[in-house]
Amino acid sequence: MVEICEVGPRDGLQNEKVILSVDERVEMITKLINSGIQFIEAVSFINPKIIPQMAFAERVMEQVPRRKGVRYAGLVLSSGGMERALASGLDEINVALAASNTFNFKNARRSTEDSLAEMTPIIYKAKGKKHNVSGVIGTAFGCPFEGSISFSYIRFIINTFLENGVDAITLADTTGMANPKQVFQIVEQFKEHFPRVKLGLHFHNTRGLGIANVYAGYQAGVRRFDASIGGIGGCPFAPLSVGNVCTEDIVHMFEQMGETTGIDLDQLIQIAKWTEGKVEHPLDGYVMKAGPVERTIS
């Protein structure tokens, strides 16, 4: 069983030019839940002046369907964000920083270690309220400004996260720099140092290696992957396409490999097409165009 964490409503939509309404975001999330997705990053608690696509997170969370087994996660980058997140009925909180100091400065206007220090009380607060917390480490597979990031530094971040009570770690390839050999090696290192810590992987398909990286992570034993419906979040004709790996494409791959996800592929394809209409440009997904292997048999 592979767990897909659908990040389209958050990492996907926040990178789209078209801003979806609260109702549209709730409709998207509802469709995704109906398809069998049980883990969804639904919102981000960030200043709407900076990312207007993520405004009104509370209103989204008020309206999403509550189903047994379905967990809603939200992204939190600051102490103010955590206050909002805790009040909004999320199941899981994702706290995020970049392992690259330069990248973290550009993104969060502080050093990686300052971000880490700022997160300590935030994580304590969430844990005090019995929320699950995941520590998301961006640029874990390389940074466009600093190049490769040493695993020993990633280990330091993970150890700090774990000391603060984080329940799971996600290693994120924020700008699509990972390659499958590296993914396998990093997961092996992670398992060696943190054999009992739940690990998720988050890939972007910037250089076409997103699915190969998912496969390499799977081979190394990872069973949790972030993905976004239709691969939203990037435009295939933008100079730097930054879409997440495409949910229905990896669900299709896992199905073909005999691995279950609990998600209905045909529904996912319909949702990808619906989403394509909403974001108003062609999406990156392949299976939404070609159809699944099984359905080609005539």
Added chain:
Amino acid sequence: MVEICEVGPRDGLQNEKVILSVDERVEMITKLINSGIQFIEAVSFINPKIIPQMAFAERVMEQVPRRKGVRYAGLVLSSGGMERALASGLDEINVALAASNTFNFKNARRSTEDSLAEMTPIIYKAKGKKHNVSGVIGTAFGCPFEGSISFSYIRFIINTFLENGVDAITLADTTGMANPKQVFQIVEQFKEHFPRVKLGLHFHNTRGLGIANVYAGYQAGVRRFDASIGGIGGCPFAPLSVGNVCTEDIVHMFEQMGETTGIDLDQLIQIAKWTEGKVEHPLDGYVMKAGPVERTIS
């Protein structure tokens, strides 16, 4: 060292709507050779009424640059095609059929075994003239009409090819149905039965798994892959996108994994952009849009 067989001038162009002139095809091939590609499927000897994109193969072969170490291959499907191929100065001949009987009937208007029988004298003739011959087996990873193809039947085809003197085998995923787990397993079976036979793999990216399949084949020990510049041969917005895996995207992956190809990636990217202009639609390649990982460091 990984060997890339560039198939853009053949499998790529024959699926494009725009028909390139002989001069343009020679220019494309020359650019590819200049980038360091040493193995190229340059032409197909097929009835130009059926595939006008491949007309004038002899004139293309007359004008391509001859360089030490560079080998030109051409695709042959019939005895008449072999006569033309032998007269045209090719280094290698690719004979092809589909392992799926239904697919072979639709493609070549005869059964797989009839194609195999027809190829016997063709292969003998090429071997008599000291040409290398590769046996290409289409739909080896599944057929849109018949579903999965048994490896025992593929073994029968390979054995017949080898008895006739074929030097190498290419397993082709003609309609993009392969998945990485299956690729690994089939290559393992191939190695078990044919440990000394050179194997190439040919993938299409129809369902987004092309590069993951290349990676899985590489892991299983394969060091020869077909690919087409820019991923030409399919349109990202056609209902059934059928592009080959993209040359520069897999060269980039191998470079990132520390594996050499002997090919200049920057030149490949320029050729992909040139080709995009010629075929008059946006190409599937990712690295041609995002740039290689190394060049993102500012």
